[in-house]
Amino acid sequence: DGGITQSPKYLFRKEGQNVTLSCEQNLNHDAMYWYRQDPGQGLRLIYYSQIVNDFQKGDIAEGYSVSREKKESFPLTVTSAQKNPTAFYLCASSGSGSGASSYEQYFGPGTRLTVT
Amino acid sequence: AQKVTQAQTEISVVEKEDVTLDCVYETRDTTYYLFWYKQPPSGELVFLIRRNSFDEQNEISGRYSWNFQKSTSSFNFTITASQVVDSAVYFCALSPPVGGYNKLIFGAGTRLAVHP
Numbered sequence: 236d237g238g239i240t241q242s243p244k245y246l247f248r249k250e251g252q253n254v255t256l257s258c259e260q261n262l263n264h265d266a267m268y269w270y271r272q273d274p275g276q277g278l279r280l281i282y283y284s285q286i287v288n289d290f291q292k293g294d295i296a297e298g299y300s301v302s303r304e305k306k307e308s309f310p311l312t313v314t315s316a317q318k319n320p321t322a323f324y325l326c327a328s329s330g331s332g333s334g335a336s337s338y339e340q341y342f343g344p345g346t347r348l349t350v351t
Numbered sequence: 352a353q354k355v356t357q358a359q360t361e362i363s364v365v366e367k368e369d370v371t372l373d374c375v376y377e378t379r380d381t382t383y384y385l386f387w388y389k390q391p392p393s394g395e396l397v398f399l400i401r402r403n404s405f406d407e408q409n410e411i412s413g414r415y416s417w418n419f420q421k422s423t424s425s426f427n428f429t430i431t432a433s434q435v436v437d438s439a440v441y442f443c444a445l446s447p448p449v450g451g452y453n454k455l456i457f458g459a460g461t462r463l464a465v466h467p
Contacts, residue, residue, distance in 0.1 A: 275360070277442060277457030278396075323394065339386075340455060342396035 238262065239343035241326050246348045248320075255312045256346045258326030267309035268327040268340060271295060278325060284309055313348065320350045353378045355445050357458035364433055365466050372428045372461045374443030380404075384446040385419065385426045386455065391439045402426060433465045 239260045248254045266285045270278040280293030284303040298317025303309055313320045327340040354377040364370045387399040400410065402419050410417045414431045430437055443458045
């Protein structure tokens, strides 16, 4: 079955440590995204990548880093510079091209990160 | 500025009641897409519908229906004969045509609780 995998579902870290969240997709999508969700709020875009070896900052990129070495993978690193890292992180992907369906983003199950 | 407002933070209904979730958006673009996503307790966002700004026809899919009114910048979502399984957070989102990258601007979400 095609889809997006995020692991682990729950992640706990001590303050000051970097942590990397994984995101893998087998939908053959070119574009991938990382969002952050805080309680009672909508999703906010952290980073996105339209193609391998290229990525752009979203609205709240400070304290985060990404890489896109393979089409299927878009890992997110939450660095110690991120002031409030505890949140729910969602990865998404979308198809390429200019057709209407390319605007649909498909989401993974998310990773809930808790930093103490 | 582009913005999506979901004024209803939480809605509570009894099973079999009809319920409407409001969505108001702001954009200066003439071409854009609107979306509704469902986020069940498991956390994954599930795509429900995409609507092109040029298509103002209402849409019905089973118990779900959507009312798009460009004149009032609204894209409301109605669930008929609600069921407990409809309990979730529902997000409305706007996708403006930004340089070929499919940005999604989310509202804060409406939490729907359907009680037996």
